[in-house]
Amino acid sequence: MHDTPATPVMIIDDEAHLRITAGQTLELAGYTPQAYESAEEALAALTPDFPGVVVSDIRMPGMDGMTLLREVRGRDPDLPVVLITGHGDISTAVEAMRDGAWDFLEKPFAGERLVEVVRRGIEKRRLSLENRTLKAELEAQQSALGPRLVGRTPAIQRLAAMVQRISQVEADVLLFGETDAGKDLVARAIHERSARREGPFVAINCGAVPESTIESELFGHEKGAFTGAVERRIGKFEHAQGGTVFLDEIESMPLALQVKLLRVLQERSIERLGSNQPVPLDIRVIAATKVDLRAAAEAGDFREDLYYRLNVVTLPIPPLRERREDIPLLFQHFAVLAANRSGLEAPPLDAAGTSALLAHDWPGNVRELRNLAERYVLLGVTCDYRLDALLEGVESDGGDLPLPRQVELFEKSLIGQALARHGGRVTEVCEALGVPRKTLYDKLRKHHLRAEDYRHSAEP
Incomplete structure (x- = not known):
């Protein structure tokens, strides 16, 4: 990592010759020294997100270095503070490190030692500020727009533009991409950017649900519909009213169930198992697959009519x-x-x-x-x-x-x-x-x- 020459370093010491010597050493190393005679002056000049390091003597009139350390950490616990101790004052150094000092310098110290401690402190500080900025951006963007599609390549920028466009309309969507390429993230991003964001996002992995129970999972059942159905159960589609259903690995859905899914997509209603009463649905369906559904349809492994119904809007997810x-x-x-x-x-x-x-x-x-x-x-x-x-x-x-x-x-x-x-x-x-x-x-x-x-x- 390279340090920018403008990186400031606060030097706080009541002895003028030490401020001058340390300042010259840091200036020659490419930093911008900011010298202060007292801790009170330095605190008054300390700004939020100060990008550098604070170097302070411990023994000073007025506010001493240990008090300064506690004041700085109260404002910003991630700001590195380096304390200068007297010769042989090991107990003070130990106390300083225990209280959160980044490092300490024992008088007399070499200029190379000062530069090395400052360099490491600035590297830590830069990382802390970058992490802080990214965390704030993530929280702001996720709260406003849902999951974030990270990347600057043309492929991911095109995908982000399509997600933004598709989220504004009510069309069902088919996502195509390799395993773990991010299809679930894209599905959630579409939901969170749509008018349905206040509704539920209901995800089901068609390949992970046993074939014997997937119909009940999706459509629900009435009491007594089959052995073991001791009470009415609301299925995933009905539970997603006003929101979005995400069907991952749709290629794993049994052929018999694909017929019913096609009817759901066309009529926007379901019938629970054991019932003849249709239940109207207000949902959006996002399906995802890792295989070529057209080829699967031609091979007889996927219903061709369902493929064409899902293929209205298809988003390819590029592999990493x-x-x-x-x-x-x-x-x-x-x-x-x-x-x-x-x-x-x-x-x-x-x-x-x-x-x-x-x-x-x-x-x-x-x-x-x-x-x-x-x-x-x-x-x-x-x-x-x-x-x-x-x-x-x-x-x-x-x-x-x-x-x-x-x-x-x-x-x-x-x-x-x-x-x-x-x-x-x-x-x-x-x-x-x-x-x-x-x-x-x-x-x-x-x-x-x-x-x-x-x-x-x-x-x-």
């Missing part, structure tokens, strides 16, 4: 390997979600990790990536943050891509991450990547990236 540029962004998205659930921080994704992600073929698609991100958050420290260690032993064909294509994907991913991290601000991106402005613009044109696309939706 066909949108490789989105993989690092998706990975960080899942890592932040896992970190928020577990109370941990998502470790930073470095160049080696990005390369490992792009080289893998992802036969398990989005679910495999999400599981890896969760393991990375929980076990990252023990694996030394090495994604290749977590992927070790998993077969992959991703490395069979031609070397120029792998390099191109890697470069585009790094540039996209930098643009997203810095909100499309070209100057900061140039500084972070260490390239001249002209070089960056050449690469933006080469990879069909536009800085302005990143200015209103910062990503990790």
